[in-house]
Amino acid sequence: MTVANNELEKVIIQSVMEELAKKGLLSHKGKDQVMAAAMMDTPLVPNTESEEMVTFPPQEEMQISNPFNADAVKAMKKLTPARIGIGRAGTRPKTMSLLRFLADHAVAQDAVFLDVSEEFLRRMNLMSVQSAATSKDEFLQRPDLGRRLSEEAVKIVSEKCEKNVQVQILIVDGLSSTAIEANIPDLLPALIQGLKSAGIKVGAPFFVKNGRVWVQDHVASIVNSEVIISLIGERPGLGTAESLSAYMIYRPNENTVEADRTVISNIHKGGIPPAEAGAHLTDVIQQILAAKASGVKLNQQK
Amino acid sequence: MPESTNQRITSVGIDIGTTTTQLVISQLTIENTASGTLVPRVEITDKEVIHRSRIYFTPLLDRDLINAVEVSKIVETEYMAAGLTPEMIDTGAVIITGETAKKENAKAIIDALAGFAGDFVVATAGANLEAIYAGKGSGAALYSAQRHQVTVNIDVGGGTSNYAMFHEGKAVDSSCLNVGGHLIEFERQGDRITYISEPAETALKHRGQRLQVGERVTLPQLRPIVKAMAGCVVDVLKTSVHTELTKELLMTPPLQLAHPIRKVMISGGVADYVYALNGPMTMAEVTAFGDFGPLLGWELKVCLERDGFVLEKPEETVRATVIGTGTQSVNLSGSTIHLQENTLPIRNVMVISPFTSLIPETPQSIAEVIKKEILRLQVDRFEGIVAIAMKGPRTMSFANIDILAQGLLLGMHDYLCKAKPLILVVEADCGKVLGQCINASVNKPLEVICIDQLEVDNCDYIDIGKPLMGGRVVPVVLKTLVFNR
Numbered sequence: 001m002t003v004a005n006n007e008l009e010k011v012i013i014q015s016v017m018e019e020l021a022k023k024g025l026l027s028h029k030g031k032d033q034v035m036a037a038a039m040m041d042t043p044l045v046p047n048t049e050s051e052e053m054v055t056f057p058p059q060e061e062m063q064i065s066n067p068f069n070a071d072a073v074k075a076m077k078k079l080t081p082a083r084i085g086i087g088r089a090g091t092r093p094k095t096m097s098l099l100r101f102l103a104d105h106a107v108a109q110d111a112v113f114l115d116v117s118e119e120f121l122r123r124m125n126l127m128s129v130q131s132a133a134t135s136k137d138e139f140l141q142r143p144d145l146g147r148r149l150s151e152e153a154v155k156i157v158s159e160k161c162e163k164n165v166q167v168q169i170l171i172v173d174g175l176s177s178t179a180i181e182a183n184i185p186d187l188l189p190a191l192i193q194g195l196k197s198a199g200i201k202v203g204a205p206f207f208v209k210n211g212r213v214w215v216q217d218h219v220a221s222i223v224n225s226e227v228i229i230s231l232i233g234e235r236p237g238l239g240t241a242e243s244l245s246a247y248m249i250y251r252p253n254e255n256t257v258e259a260d261r262t263v264i265s266n267i268h269k270g271g272i273p274p275a276e277a278g279a280h281l282t283d284v285i286q287q288i289l290a291a292k293a294s295g296v297k298l299n300q301q302k
Numbered sequence: 303m304p305e306s307t308n309q310r311i312t313s314v315g316i317d318i319g320t321t322t323t324q325l326v327i328s329q330l331t332i333e334n335t336a337s338g339t340l341v342p343r344v345e346i347t348d349k350e351v352i353h354r355s356r357i358y359f360t361p362l363l364d365r366d367l368i369n370a371v372e373v374s375k376i377v378e379t380e381y382m383a384a385g386l387t388p389e390m391i392d393t394g395a396v397i398i399t400g401e402t403a404k405k406e407n408a409k410a411i412i413d414a415l416a417g418f419a420g421d422f423v424v425a426t427a428g429a430n431l432e433a434i435y436a437g438k439g440s441g442a443a444l445y446s447a448q449r450h451q452v453t454v455n456i457d458v459g460g461g462t463s464n465y466a467m468f469h470e471g472k473a474v475d476s477s478c479l480n481v482g483g484h485l486i487e488f489e490r491q492g493d494r495i496t497y498i499s500e501p502a503e504t505a506l507k508h509r510g511q512r513l514q515v516g517e518r519v520t521l522p523q524l525r526p527i528v529k530a531m532a533g534c535v536v537d538v539l540k541t542s543v544h545t546e547l548t549k550e551l552l553m554t555p556p557l558q559l560a561h562p563i564r565k566v567m568i569s570g571g572v573a574d575y576v577y578a579l580n581g582p583m584t585m586a587e588v589t590a591f592g593d594f595g596p597l598l599g600w601e602l603k604v605c606l607e608r609d610g611f612v613l614e615k616p617e618e619t620v621r622a623t624v625i626g627t628g629t630q631s632v633n634l635s636g637s638t639i640h641l642q643e644n645t646l647p648i649r650n651v652m653v654i655s656p657f658t659s660l661i662p663e664t665p666q667s668i669a670e671v672i673k674k675e676i677l678r679l680q681v682d683r684f685e686g687i688v689a690i691a692m693k694g695p696r697t698m699s700f701a702n703i704d705i706l707a708q709g710l711l712l713g714m715h716d717y718l719c720k721a722k723p724l725i726l727v728v729e730a731d732c733g734k735v736l737g738q739c740i741n742a743s744v745n746k747p748l749e750v751i752c753i754d755q756l757e758v759d760n761c762d763y764i765d766i767g768k769p770l771m772g773g774r775v776v777p778v779v780l781k782t783l784v785f786n787r
């Protein structure tokens with residue numbers, strides 16, 4: 001859309017811009033800027049100052065023009081954050097739906113590519129170490145590197161962490177740093193309070209950057225805890241980028257398989273509220289300690 | 303730690319109405335539908351009526367007094383017919399409805415039934431609650447949720463018409479009108495009047511018509527008065543500006559009519575005549591049961607259709623209330639809750655909701671609000687146990703939940719000194735962590751029952767049953783629902 005070669009195209013661009021401006025989706029300044037670029041056949045340089053934020057209508061707003069039963073649409077929309085009842089423009093999505101889709105996609109990308117901030121780690125008083133993956137790109141391309149600690153991290157963990165505790169808590173960015181910042185402030189204190197009230201000995205929690213689930217096995221081999229629990233950012237979706245999982249395992253070793261882990265997923269404000277999850281995880285950990293098993297082996301004992 | 307994923311409870315519902323007394327026994331299946339290692343989600347997954355009693359005429363000592371001993375004999379006979387003993391009943395409710403509820407019968411019945419009621423049976427009366435049970439039993443509640451259409455159920459019994467409006471399965475409005483099929487009594491299949499009730503007299507007066515006990519009436523004489531009563535029933539659905547007669551017959555505030563009505567269902571004794579193809583043609587047909595029920599049913603249908611209401615057939619008619627009572631009176635708490643107790647089950651827990659708006663910011667100000675409410679309701683003079691109900695903490699943050707815990711302990715300090723349990727009912731999903739916070743900050747043994755995901759806004763008392771599913775959930779019966787406050 002940057003270069004308009006003929007009159008017809010210019011007319012089309014103009015009417016589209018007018019329409020967007022009329023609907024309040026484009027500021028007048030923005031419209032003029034696009035028009036000027038189109039008229040002069042110059043590439044459009046986005047001017048962040050002249051761009052205004054688009055605010056989305058609330059998710060529950062009725063998007064279908066003539067619903068047969070509006071109550072039904074409302075009730076169904078209430079049940080799911082999925083993109084239902086969003087209407088259509090001919091065979092295509094409405095402008096708002098498309099923009100929301102793009103925005104949610106951007107949020108998901110940010111969750112994966114951004115780092116958990118230093119400020120956050122300081123505020124939560126979390127020691128930070130890194131996996132063997134040295135950058136986000138490497139982390140994404142080489143899952144195996146995210147599954148073990150860097151050499152430096154091995155040293156730090158063996159020096160600083162208390163050994164032979166009952167429970168070691170890890171906070172791992174995984175695939176969503178956003179999930180960590182959104183949930184840990186409420187989950188961690190609830191979990192620690194619960195474990196302490198139950199008289200369980202807990203090592204100081206710490207943070208692993210660029211980590212995957214299996215990194216817990218490596219840490220456990222160093223600290224020799226009975227149970228190790230990773231609070232890890234889930235692969236974000238278009239519904240939420242804030243979802244966190246807790247993966248727990250009882251004494252992992254070289255024969256450990258995925259089925260030996262217990263997972264509680266969907267911890268976020270729209271799923272299991274993080275503070276309530278902390279209290280629930282206390283119960284689960286107590287069960288694991290009592291059964292001396294996690295994952296499928298734990299379920300089989302139930 | 304073995305724990306079952308599925309548990310069955312047997313629930314009894316007993317409905318003692320103006321004219322009839324019935325009983326149903328149902329089996330409710332409670333299941334953890336989130337299998338594996340997921341966070342549990344315990345739900346009632348199945349409700350099966352395993353025994354329906356005969357429909358008995360309510361045994362009366364005289365016009366006002368129920369024969370409680372006879373009622374208990376009915377219950378005994380029906381338990382036997384179902385092959386059950388009282389010990390096999392886990393929960394349920396007795397509901398004393400209609401005209402009989404007005405009379406002082408409740409106490410006698412509770413006493414007479416004490417031995418039959420299992421561990422968890424409650425006696426409830428009240429037109430609004432009855433209306434809601436009827437609407438749940440008739441299928442109106444489910445219909446409104448499945449079709450997403452606002453549905454009003456009117457349970458038209460011997461003495462009253464009970465309205466319950468359902469929106470997405472939830473009761474949102476209720477009311478009660480003093481119109482029923484038994485307000486004038488006749489010789490069976492005859493035309494001689496044997497009794498005229500007060501509301502019938504009122505209706506006659508408004509129409510300027512005169513009828514007397516002992517008199518014989520013709521169908522054309524009777525029809526206008528029945529039509530007038532049916533008109534009142536429809537009047538409540540149509541408008542909030544009522545005729546004088548409707549006003550006099552209303553026993554509770556009228557329906558608020560906040561939602562446009564899409565469907566109407568009629569349950570109760572006269573319902574079968576609403577859905578019949580033809581109306582009664584002779585006095586003998588009208589008075590087949592010694593009242594004018596068949597004619598009222600028919601006239602009601604005519605009236606509703608004339609005013610453009612769309613009738614839907616209920617799944618249960620005459621047994622709607624009792625089925626609703628037996629299967630719908632039990633609610634389950636959320637599945638992550640905090641229980642540290644040995645007193646359950648507890649009956650008649652008074653619900654107090656001290657927080658009318660957002661929960662204050664500090665423990666001290668939370669405590670003040672609680673203390674004020676305790677003073678206002680004179681809880682200190684109340685011998686029983688209270689539950690504090692609230693929507694949730696100020697925010698769902700751990701900090702706010704902990705502050706709420708501190709505030710509750712401070713505010714309830716004097717009450718807890720009397721060695722009573724701390725019972726909390728929270729709407730938001732935070733029961734477990736709130737209980738944990740409380741537990742972490744008390745240094746002496748304290749019984750804490752902290753349950754969540756239950757709305758108790760509209761009720762005055764609750765009964766909390768024994769924990770089910772390995773302590774995951776508790777059954778809760780909500781009592782005295784009144785919408786029009």
Ligand code: B12
Nearest residue numbers: 174175212213214234235258259261263264265266339340
């Ligand atoms: C991606 C994914 C997968 C991928 C993992 C691919 C990979 N190698 O990375 C695949 C397709 C293989 C997969 C398989 C399964 N998954 Co899966 N998966 C997810 C998903 C969408 C995201 C997980 C994530 O973000 N992890 C975080 C990143 C950083 O971890 P990671 O180290 O990169 O990857 C590891 C974990 O993802 C882990 N994992 C993935 N799924 C599961 C399931 C269980 C039970 C366990 C113990 C571990 C596990 O295996 C990966 C390799 O170590 C979640 C949804 C969610 N809301 O979390 C479901 C989810 C975790 N999976 C689930 C299930 C049930 C399974 C399966 C058991 C399905 C089946 N019936 O076969 C299998 C078992 C996998 C196993 N390894 O044993 C459920 C778990 C429910 C529960 N609490 O028990 C979830 C929550 C989806 C859901 N809502 O049902 N899964």
